[in-house]
Amino acid sequence: MSPNLQRRVRILLTFMGGQGAAQGLNLLCGLLILRWLPITEYSQYGLVYGFQMLVNAGLDLGFAGTIVALVGHRIHDKTIIGNYVRAGRRMRFKMMVFVLPTVSIFYYFMTKHLHWPVSTQVLLLLSICASVNVSGLQSYYTSPLIIHRRLTTYYRILILTALFRLVACFILFELGWITSVSAAWVNVVGIALTGVSLRAACRDLVEEPSKVNPKFTKQMVRYAMPNIPGLLFFALQGQISIFLIATFGSNKGIAQVSALGRxxxxxxxxxxINGVIVEPWFAKDDGSHVVKRYFTLVGMVLVGSAAFVGFTYLFPGVLLQLLGKKYADLRLEVVWIVLQGCIGFLMGMTWTVISARRLIFWQTTFVNIVLITLSQVGFIVFVGVTSPMRAIQMGCLSAAASLAAQVYNLFYGLKRGPRIDIEEHEHVREDSLPLTAVEAEVSD
Known part of the structure; x- marks a missing residue:
């Protein structure tokens, strides 16, 4: 093999081994928690996880995801990367003031009819707030390692922290202390360990200025702004099945939807694969191979998806064995959840290409929102969301609508060209605004 091909194969093998091990440990831990917790306790744990995902998206607003594309080929300029990291973390800190109180009110009204103990409600809410406070480190210190292809270091950290979470939950189970609250707080500690470790691993790759450079902040905002409404919308969409069941259903329904989410x-x-392999691959492309590469990936995904859905339809018990006896009757639901995952993966891959090529426009964001909203409103009006099956079917329809919108967005963007040219920012001055004392302390 040529040296270039050898490098790509090595990256792919590192990704498959590292990501597979990290995700495998997390999946194993999640499945064990699913089996260890009673249905009511697991409904609490699943709902809290949904809130964590929603709040993280509301705090980040996609700024962490802009770093790879905006850095582009300037990967060896540590000050460039550092300015983006500092600017993004400062914006995240400011968003906490608005997002956390709003989510706390939303959480209260959603859970008050589920008859949870007050102490459980409070401790779970505090775990949500704590997790989103520490998750910013993980969000912003992942990009430098990905840019420099330090996948071994990156996955070593993910594997060790996933192993910590698994061992900690097992010890709690053996002691008889495993509950929705204790499991949620183990997650908080795991997120904090991951973020601190990633930051330490980036010390020689990132030089963060003592002050935030407003020019970098403006560039990140300008790049991300058209996609912010869509990110907030999709953050809610990712958890809407659980939220609808929590609002109109029961603890059992929440537990079933959360279990299928595993x-x-x-x-x-x-x-x-999208963030680690696909995004850098398309970001560095000179534009001549984008369409060919995209359709090659689409073909591979369609073949794999058809095989996976067919296997699940013929042998649903294989996947249901993972969930345990409490969820053994969800035979048809598991087929729909696999179909939804396949459609969602193809949609995510298409979005990754759009992001890597800097093809984000206001128009394309609202096309996505409109199509998904129409599909969901139509489903709720004509079918209704009264059971886990209906919630999952609505998720499939939403994923299909989003995929159609993203395909349109991609080819609209390719025809129009990138909205931001990174070359014009090659010599950005390092004028800056001082952090407040509180912001500096939190950032440091």
Whole structure:
């Protein structure tokens, strides 16, 4: 093999081994928690996880995801990367003031009819707030390692922290202390360990300025702004099945949807390919191979998806064995959740190409929102969301609508060209605004 091909194979093998091990440990831990917790306790744990995902998206607003594309070929300029990291973390800190109180009110009204103990409600809410406070480190210190292809270091950290979470939950189970609250706080500690470790691993790759450079902040905002409404919308969409069941259903329904979501975690490994392999591949392309590469990937995904859905339809018990006896009757639901995951993966891959090529426009964001909203409103009006099956079917329809919108967005963007040319920012001055004392302390 040529040296270039050898390098690509090595990256792919590192990704498959590292990501597979990290996600495998997380999946195993999640499945064990699913088996260890009673249905009511697991409904609490699943709902809290949904809130964590929603709040993280509301705090980040996609700024962490802009770093790879905006850095482009300037990967060896540590000050460039550092300015983006500092600017993004400062914006995340500011968003906490608005997002956390809003989510706390939303959480209260959603859970008050579920008859949870007050102490459980409070401790779970505090775990949500704590997790989103520490998750910013993981969000912003992942990009430098990915840019420099330090996948071994990156996955070593993920594997060790996943192993910590698994061992900690097992010890709690053996002591008889495993509950929704204790499991949620183990997650908080795991997220904090991951973030601190990633930051330490980036010390020689990132030089963060003592002050935030407003020019970098403006560039990140300008790049991400058209996609912010879509990110907030999709953050809610990702958890809407659980939220609808929590609002109109019962603890059992929440537990069933959350349990099926564990099956959906199989796609987490596949979705990681987008950020680690697909995005850098398309970001460095000179533009001449984008369409060919995209359709090659689409063909591969369609073949694999058809095989996976067919296997699940013929042998649903294989996947249901992972969930345990409490969820053995969800035979048809598991087929729909796999179909939803396959559609979602293809949609995510298409979005990754759009992001890597800097093809984000206001128009394309609202096309996505409109199509998904129409599909969901139509489903709720004509079918209704009264059971886990209906919630999952609505998720499939939403994923299909989003995929159609993203395909349109991609080819609209390719025809129009990138909205931001990174070359014009090659010599950005390092003018800056000082952090407040509180912001500096939090950032440091």
């Amino acid at each position: 099956i959906g975690q199989i796609f987490t490994l596949l979705n990681s």
